[in-house]
Amino acid sequence: METATFAAGCFWGVEAAFRRVPGVVETAAGYMGGMLDNATYEEVCSGRTGHAEVVQVTFNPDKVSYKQLLEVFWDSHDPTSLNRQGPDIGSQYRSAIFFHSPKQQTAALASKQHEDASGRFPRKIVTEVTAAGPFWKAEDYHQQYLEKRGLAVCHIP
Numbered sequence: 001m002e003t004a005t006f007a008a009g010c011f012w013g014v015e016a017a018f019r020r021v022p023g024v025v026e027t028a029a030g031y032m033g034g035m036l037d038n039a040t041y042e043e044v045c046s047g048r049t050g051h052a053e054v055v056q057v058t059f060n061p062d063k064v065s066y067k068q069l070l071e072v073f074w075d076s077h078d079p080t081s082l083n084r085q086g087p088d089i090g091s092q093y094r095s096a097i098f099f100h101s102p103k104q105q106t107a108a109l110a111s112k113q114h115e116d117a118s119g120r121f122p123r124k125i126v127t128e129v130t131a132a133g134p135f136w137k138a139e140d141y142h143q144q145y146l147e148k149r150g151l152a153v154c155h156i157p
Contacts, residue, residue: 001025002061004069005032005098005132007052008077009085015055015144017076023064028056029138032098039136047090054098056135066104070111073097079115080123095125098132105129
């Protein structure tokens with residue numbers, strides 16, 4: 001099994017998108033990229049911890065490639081919005097790929113460059129590509145949030 005970590009705004013909808021991918025074994029909503037140990041939702045929402053809301057994905061690389069997960073990431077949010085997704089504003093909602101190996105770093109940078117050059121997005125991509133750090137799992141009520149409420153997607157107008 002391998003691990004991938006993505007920040008694409010509010011983690012509820014992003015987690016639901018990754019859970020539907022065959023080969024994804026487990027997902028967890030949480031926080032990464034900040035300076036506080038054991039960050040809580042309230043602390044992260046203050047915008048003062050430096051964390052992003054992330055989804056950590058455990059996947060079977062024999063069934064789904066990291067490249068395919070990157071495609072889900074690009075499809076799950078607007079990577080041209082700096083520190084916001086829809087109505088959610090703040091650095092905790094930034095677009096970021098947290099890589100767990102040099103191979104993931106190379107793939108993430110190539111994917112970002114490809115997406116930026118493709119013209120698919122009307123503005124320049126602002127997604128960070130940075131080394132993964134400590135992952136702090138979000139509170140239980142955030143795990144599979146949409147699924148628990150009988151919702152399939154989190155629509156942001």
